[in-house]
Amino acid sequence: MSRDGSNWMAVDWSEGRLRIWVIGADGEVAAREEADVGGETGYEAVLGPLIAHHLDDDSETDILIAGDPAGPEGWRAPELRAVPCRPPEAGDVTPVEARDGRMRVSLVTGIRQETPAGLMLSDAVRVRGFLALNDTFDGVLCLTGMRTRWVHISAGEIVSFQSHLTGDLVRQTLAGLGVSGQPGQGMGEAVSDALSRPESLAARLGSIEAAHRLGRAPEADVLNEVWGLFLGLELAGARPYWLGQRVALVGSGTRMEAYRSAMSAQGVLLETGEEEDTILAGFRAIRG
């Protein structure tokens, strides 16, 4: 056990953000660290300074990492398992050699799909976590994020999944329009318009930009329109994943709320999973 009472760490490295949970001897979260690491790679060089004060000089600390394949510069990539398959479970990890002898690092096994091409790394932990908390769940998980993943679960296996770049497209489009912030309550119309006429997306964006520049659309309207259009486009494309399905939504904050509100308006009955609880349940199950 290390100096400050921790005995292992869970690390989620995804979407340019590094989240670290230090788990104490009682199994509870003893400390959290978080950092935006952008496109930086090199797990150990980036991770080391963030966790140094949680390491014990006289013993090794287990570090379980789920994350971006662009990251492990100098480390081997995590193993990948092809669908259909169970999400990673106890012991499904790849040990890697850390230069710092106080770190005993393992990478969580990821999930890949042949056709259409798909890759899940940190989201594989979320799937495991959701099933750990809801062990009889059969249906579709919607894991919201910069890339949102729709995951068909049947009899404890991942049958298929599909990633949508919606969060990224929204962020980039808003940056291009010089607008920032979170959507409010008024995006319902844009969602349903994009669901029924997805082909109008680029034209609708052209119009909202013009309206904004002509002083006829305040930032709140731009946010609702951009979020609503891209969410509607995603829901149109993901229809087979939610229409008539049992759907559980995992996420946090405004983005999760936007998905919840958009799907509810389409009559989808949703279960929900809190993001951090789900991630930690996943890491705990994989650590065994």
Add this chain to the structure above:
Amino acid sequence: MSRDGSNWMAVDWSEGRLRIWVIGADGEVAAREEADVGGETGYEAVLGPLIAHHLDDDSETDILIAGDPAGPEGWRAPELRAVPCRPPEAGDVTPVEARDGRMRVSLVTGIRQETPAGLMLSDAVRVRGFLALNDTFDGVLCLTGMRTRWVHISAGEIVSFQSHLTGDLVRQTLAGLGVSGQPGQGMGEAVSDALSRPESLAARLGSIEAAHRLGRAPEADVLNEVWGLFLGLELAGARPYWLGQRVALVGSGTRMEAYRSAMSAQGVLLETGEEEDTILAGFRAIRG
């Protein structure tokens, strides 16, 4: 007439790029200047240093500017005319007061549309230029750019227009995927897929990203897929503008080629206009 034989300048300020043509006493282009000015505003502060060596200390030089409404910090915005209307013609300019007494600046009148909201500034010059070169044209102009504009022309008037943020979406998406370059010949399938299933856009992008990260899609495939999908989406949304219409395409380089190839594959017979010729014809007609 100024020192180096120039007697007026045409300035196109759009999409974060400043293009300046110095027109000599013989009416021909005597010099060109070009600069990426990003989101910079303040016409005079940015423009001044780029043209200083073309100005005459003893006389005023006419400078005709068409451009971005975010730009004229300290200058009044150009006038706007609502469709249906003719594109700006001789004398349709707004004089503005330059601090530098050697510059006699005029902003070209822009075009706006109420519903759907639309705004054309430098593209209004392109419309005028195309009609100056093709005075009996009735049909649709497709002005390619970071924002592509489809413009219905009838009897010399702009009847309606629609901007699509396609170029921007492509650029941002490729940046997010860490890929750069120009599309090649292989984007036809992505174009027709997006035309028939526009709702699949964000999912297709998710798949191409995964394929790229799994080492199964080289950069050339990513470029073709991203360009093809967004072009197909635009063509699906702009269908009323090209289906059964006489269409003329104005642009340059690879982007124009991508539009030409995508539309030709849909059986659209295209006329084309070279971008710089069209812009200069427009400025000449507006200067009168």
